[in-house]
Amino acid sequence: MMRVTNLEPTAFPRLLSFVPDRLCIRHTAFTRPRCRKSSLFTTSCLNDVEVTIATDHNYGNKQVIAVTPRIYDYLLTNVREPPILRQLREETASMRGSQMQVSPDQAQLLTMIVQILGAKRCIEVGVYTGYSSLAVALVLPESGVLVACERDMTSLEVAKRYYEQAGVSHKVDVRHGLAVDTLNSMIENGEGCSYDFAFVDAEKRMYHEYFELLLKLVRVGGVIVIDNVLWHGKVADPLVLDKKTESIRSFNRALMEDERVSISMVPVGDGMTICRKR
Template sequence: MANKTLGIEPKLYEYLQSISVREPSILKELRQETANYPMAEMQIAPEQGQLMALLVQLMGAKKTLELGVFRGYSSLAVALALPDEGIVVACDISEEYTAIARHYWDKAGVSHKIDLRIAPALETLDKLMAEGQGNTFDFAFIDADKSNYDDYYERVLKLVRPGGLIAIDNVLWGGKIADENIQDNRTQKIRALNQKIYRDSRVNISLIPIADGLTLLLKQ
């Protein structure tokens, strides 16, 4: 987990942000508030939020999916980039975290674009499939519990339309992913999914070394 891009020395990172990150004031306010929270590293970096917003705009997305809301930074970044009729189906299990998210969505005037589902994400994804929403999402962001990453990937792949984009967060996992001596469950799950995606002909891929590593997948 990282709320800034890994592997860049502080002075260069400060420069990168100063000449490239156009962070809306509402996102900056949320990020600064979260910085004082014990789990602040769970929030995505501002340069990652900006990249996701740009991708959503570039593809003209209207229907998006998010697994793992936390305090709402990524969903807010995407919602701000969507047209007024756009929607983010946002999945999380925490009423506590998402209460902060709701506050900022309201403050930003984008609450009407966000459909928050409080339930285990796998249940929500299965329900979306049962409702006939397969192949209808333009964009999906996976940033929930790592032990279920493979299950999320397979379900999201069914929900995203051909030509749609999937973004998977934390694929570099603080650098632990490259250390074979680290064999805890979450690291092994991410490592296995990275290998699976590399071999998966159903998608075109690019791993972007931004924040904690973001894999982009274009569904065939």
């Protein structure tokens, strides 16, 4: 198996060294300390491509490609990233908290959803420096609007500068402050069920509250996308019990049982759940 060291959390990770033409098959049984349940998994490697088969054989031994640095590098070279977005990504990479920025493949998926919906009215909770909001604004029609909620003014100033450079400032309604306050005021102003799309990438312990407010603002048939639902893989580790991880686990369980929406959890970026309001 390949060894990866000092992996840098950049949007375009550098290509690391690999052992060419290596074929390996591994079957491993393990029991974690303090964990009662044993697990069995199978991992196969062919030409540096890792393939994982689900533990439960009732899934038909479905093989899934694990995203190695080489595969992810290939994926990113096949993302259509407008120059203005690339410029923003590169500037953000030098800033504190740059890992919060969505990746180009995530932004590409978000914009495709917006286009498929024919969305004209959108909301973003958690803007940071504006990569995802700028991507969405670029594909909105001239009459479209994106309400961009962000509490950090320093990062928001970067986003506003790029909205201006891209010529989409007239499409973005910037709201500086706590997103909960903004969303509540929008509901009080009679904007319920008038939005087509919403994206959440903000305080993880607030996901439940954000979601309930957005359900009131998004129309039937509209879509809400929630980022970081796999939370660096921590949600799958029963030994990780910090408050943010537990909150995301709780949110994921609640969505599974929520008949108000249709859902699909996809392993893009740090995991995203796409919810369609019924």
